[in-house]
Amino acid sequence: MTRPGTPRHIEIKDGDQTVAAADVTTAEGPEGTARTSLRATSDHVSPGYRTDLVDAVMDLPEVQASIRLEATIPLGDAELLGRLRERTRDAATRAAGSTALVDADIPPVSPPPPSSPRA
Numbered sequence: 676m677t678r679p680g681t682p683r684h685i686e687i688k689d690g691d692q693t694v695a696a697a698d699v700t701t702a703e704g705p706e707g708t709a710r711t712s713l714r715a716t717s718d719h720v721s722p723g724y725r726t727d728l729v730d731a732v733m734d735l736p737e738v739q740a741s742i743r744l745e746a747t748i749p750l751g752d753a754e755l756l757g758r759l760r761e762r763t764r765d766a767a768t769r770a771a772g773s774t775a776l777v778d779a780d781i782p783p784v785s786p787p788p789p790s791s792p793r794a
Contacts, residue, residue: 687731709741712747
């Protein structure tokens with residue numbers, strides 16, 4: 676795990692081209708807040724890449740160790756917003772200029788389901 680407060684940069688690529696990116700920082704302490712800015716590199720990104728970006732951010736160990744998420748996304752980006760709502764709880768969204776601000780709770784990591792015994 677990286678140190679809290681250390682910025683992380685994540686890119687999702689299609690071949691050699693970056694199609695979506697995010698910057699992530701987390702506050703110090705076990706119950707800190709993760710802050711991220713997510714964006715696609717253009718309006719013409721195939722479906723699924725934005726979802727992959729949200730998943731990459733939410734799966735970072737330092738984000739999983741946080742209890743709150745503050746995200747900035749482009750206003751009107753339904754795929755990013757939808758996936759953030761799926762991966763968080765009690766998401767509140769508000770417009771701020773050309774962006775949307777999302778404040779949400781990060782659910783605790785649930786243990787994997789028990790494996791069924793083999794016959």
